[in-house]
Amino acid sequence: MEQTPEELAEDLLSRLRMGGIWEPAGMGLTYMRTGEKEIELMAQENTSHAAQARIRMGILVSGLGWQVKEDKVQINDVVNQDPFQRHMEEMVRRQEIAQTTWKCQTPDCGCLLVAFPLEERKWVFHGEEEYQLPDGNVVAEERWTVDVTCPICDSVAPMDPYEFGLIAGDELMNEFVLPEVTYNAVERPRVIELTDKRSNNLIISGTVCPFTGATMPPHLRGIPLMFTATTGEEE
Numbered sequence: 001m002e003q004t005p006e007e008l009a010e011d012l013l014s015r016l017r018m019g020g021i022w023e024p025a026g027m028g029l030t031y032m033r034t035g036e037k038e039i040e041l042m043a044q045e046n047t048s049h050a051a052q053a054r055i056r057m058g059i060l061v062s063g064l065g066w067q068v069k070e071d072k073v074q075i076n077d078v079v080n081q082d083p084f085q086r087h088m089e090e091m092v093r094r095q096e097i098a099q100t101t102w103k104c105q106t107p108d109c110g111c112l113l114v115a116f117p118l119e120e121r122k123w124v125f126h127g128e129e130e131y132q133l134p135d136g137n138v139v140a141e142e143r144w145t146v147d148v149t150c151p152i153c154d155s156v157a158p159m160d161p162y163e164f165g166l167i168a169g170d171e172l173m174n175e176f177v178l179p180e181v182t183y184n185a186v187e188r189p190r191v192i193e194l195t196d197k198r199s200n201n202l203i204i205s206g207t208v209c210p211f212t213g214a215t216m217p218p219h220l221r222g223i224p225l226m227f228t229a230t231t232g233e234e235e
């Protein structure tokens with residue numbers, strides 16, 4: 001049952017969207033899918049560990065019949081960086097790639113995802129999916145997409161929630177709009193303020209919305225949320 005490294009890589013690569021980013025765990029390498037059977041190495045950390053991993057990955061991936069482009073690899077100095085700074089820079093870099101390269105999947109459309117009406121997104125729950133970990137254990141994970149409609153060709157782009165976050169930013173991620181009620185994640189100072197005012201609009205949500213029974217996106221469960229009635233402006 002166990003997948004070989006080749007099968008694992010093949011599986012990951014084939015599911016990667018065009019322009020999607022692949023960062024194999026613990027290797028210090030950042031790849032982007034750039035073609036039908038082509039990936040490009042965007043960045044490598046300046047450690048000997050990452051340099052060796054780069055050679056190994058090159059052999060592995062080209063062995064699967066994929067091209068690995070390495071023309072403009074950015075070498076990132078991680079040796080003199082603290083982990084927090086590193087993390088922040090990584091996020092900025094991913095966001096830049098997402099916002100400047102991810103496009104509508106319709107052939108010949110080419111509208112950038114960042115130009116989609118992101119505030120009209122719909123969170124769609126597709127049920128649970130089981131998958132096998134490298135150690136053989138099977139785990140179930142909820143599968144969600146954030147669907148946004150292309151303003152040019154009207155096709156619906158189902159985005160992975162993490163990818164949607166890169167494109168749309170925190171503000172839209174922290175808001176969940178149902179037809180009846182809108183939730184917003186609130187930071188601690190606002191929680192204090194609302195509690196002092198004895199506001200009735202503060203709630204900590206579990207798995208489902210207590211008013212409508214809708215399933216809440218996982219990242220908004222168990223944290224303070226403010227809820228307000230959804231105003232039907234768009235309808």
Ligand SMILES: [Zn+2]
Binds near residue numbers: 105109110153154
């Ligand atoms: Zn389009």
